[in-house]
């Protein structure tokens with residue numbers, strides 16, 4: 197049942213009941229229409245109240261129906277709203293908790309709106325690459341005025357109902373029993389005999405054209421990658437210039453246009469992907485989770501400090517442990533400095549800074565972490581060090597505590613074997629800076645128990661991370677794929693490209709930063725160390741030698757003032773380095789390679805398809821359970837463009853048949869051994885399918 201109906205004191209109560217947030221799916225829309233019809237036929241009913249059960253009035257259109265025919269199936273939301281508006285008995289929307297998107301649009305189709313305080317109000321469709329598609333762009337400006345309405349629609353931001361109390365959107369704010377208040381309001385409305393409609397109001401603004409032009413200019417800059425905000429302005433302009441019904445038609449045409457843009461498909465994919473990542477196929481949603489009220493972090497370096505901040509920010513006390521007082525003091529001071537910097541930028545009050553620092557307990561003694569519910573190790577990335585730490589944790593920490601390693605590539609099963617409780621051991625791979633980056637790779641060991649996984653996924657949401665489960669392999673999901681991306685970047689230099697061309701090409705595609713600028717930022721010596729390890733462990737994993745030559749010259753990047761690029765003191769801008777470019781060209785000659793002109797298209801294909809091909813192997817091996825998980829890793833941890841939706845969705849958009857042709861072509865080129873086509877791509881291409889089908 198997705199809509200409940202009952203009559204109370206002459207008022208028909210229609211309750212949306214489609215957990216988790218009363219998404220306005222087809223069944224729910226049908227239920228509202230049936231409820232209004234039933235109320236119309238019941239002479240004992242004088243007015244109607246629509247409200248939502250559970251934790252929302254309504255979170256809007258049911259996003260789960262989006263890519264299905266049901267989304268447009270009649271009664272569409274437009275039809276439902278028209279029926280509500282046409283009701284001969286006044287309809288009152290009783291809002292609480294969340295009223296977003298189509299949910300707010302439904303409420304604006306009602307004759308009246310009453311709300312509980314603290315209700316989240318938003319038209320967030322622009323964040324999905326859309327615009328409000330059921331009258332929001334036409335009714336909200338009529339309700340609250342042009343400027344505040346356009347700001348909400350173009351930003352998609354949530355505004356609390358308290359801030360809108362006098363905006364004209366609500367007829368009453370009801371403190372206490374919302375339902376009783378709404379029913380009383382409905383009875384008075386019936387007495388008044390009035391059924392006001394927002395569609396009959398005019399849009400108030402003294403200089404509409406000027407303001408709209410200013411708004412259009414403001415959003416035009418990002419139009420290339422995000423067409424939705426400009427279309428939002430166009431739709432709202434129609435609310436000013438056109439008759440209501442013409443404005444509705446125009447809004448509808450723009451909505452449909454946006455629905456089919458690749459950007460909206462990408463944004464909807466990311467929205468659902470983030471929530472799908474929280475679901476682990478073989479871990480039931482009702483798996484018991486352990487409480488996590490006390491956290492310990494081992495290691496107060498950059499990663500340990502950043503990790504600790506996530507929990508302090510979420511109100512969870514942290515004991516941070518180091519082996520030396522000086523390192524401990526430095527780590528605590530860095531945490532404080534980070535908070536003080538946020539306070540200086542006005543992002544944090546000084547009171548909050550002190551509150552968070554008060555939750556932090558520094559210590560040199562393992563005895564102080566014996567009662568921790570979750571211990572996260574963030575010490576030096578060397579198996580011997582991990583072994584000594586986990587053996588000590590196993591001795592000291594209470595039974596049932598979760599023992600997590602922040603390792604970025606080491607074998608979590610091996611780490612678990614250092615303890616007598618491998619079922620409690622898991623990887624929690626944070627990305628630097630750990631208190632900023634959203635991605636958290638949760639590395640599932642062979643023996644990691646399901647309640648430990650369920651607990652870590654729950655705590656990840658509490659600290660506002662996008663957690664993606666990875667199996668155990670070298671580099672897990674993200675770093676394993678980025679290694680192939682880095683190999684292609686180096687090979688492109690051997691064959692004729694230069695760092696600046698490669699970076700510019702992939703940044704034009706939408707990456708935040710190309711591989712060479714990224715190397716200079718993170719430190720080229722990190723990759724150098726991995727390649728040295730590879731040369732011993734995986735001699736088949738060949739690399740361009742240019743990166744090694746660069747490091748032998750001491751060009752580690754910004755931290756040494758020179759990397760692939762040159763840098764000036766106090767200036768983070770990357771300046772092409774003639775010396776490095778000459779080194780690259782000389783290296784090609786030493787290899788006997790005749791350098792050739794390489795197109796930007798080839799650069800982008802080889803970098804992105806290197807990710808896709810390795811991602812397909814990761815899926816095939818079960819290291820990642822779904823393609824959208826791989827996409828979430830790249831969108832939240834590696835600066836992959838959100839409006840493209842991730843490497844695997846991009847491959848679907850291009851078509852796996854085309855990706856496969858390109859991979860096969862490159863497998864016949866320079867260092868072609870790096871291009872072994874993933875069998876999964878061959879199979880899906882053969883079937884005419886995509887990764888996300």
Ligand code: T1G
Pocket residue numbers: 216217219220252255256257258259260273294296297298299301320321324326327328329330332471472474
């Ligand atoms: N439809 C279906 N399910 C939804 C949903 C929606 N609109 N919004 C959230 N969920 C699910 C979500 O997948 C998760 O499911 C659970 O609810 C909790 O979500 C015509 C076309 C509402 C503020 O963009 O902003 O209306 O994982 O973890 O932190 O113009 O969800 O539990 O199975 O985020 O409390 C516009 C998007 C749609 C709202 C709740 N609406 N949602 O936040 O929980 S387009 C939105 C949110 C539209 C019209 C257009 C948030 C929330 P599961 P959660 P939360």
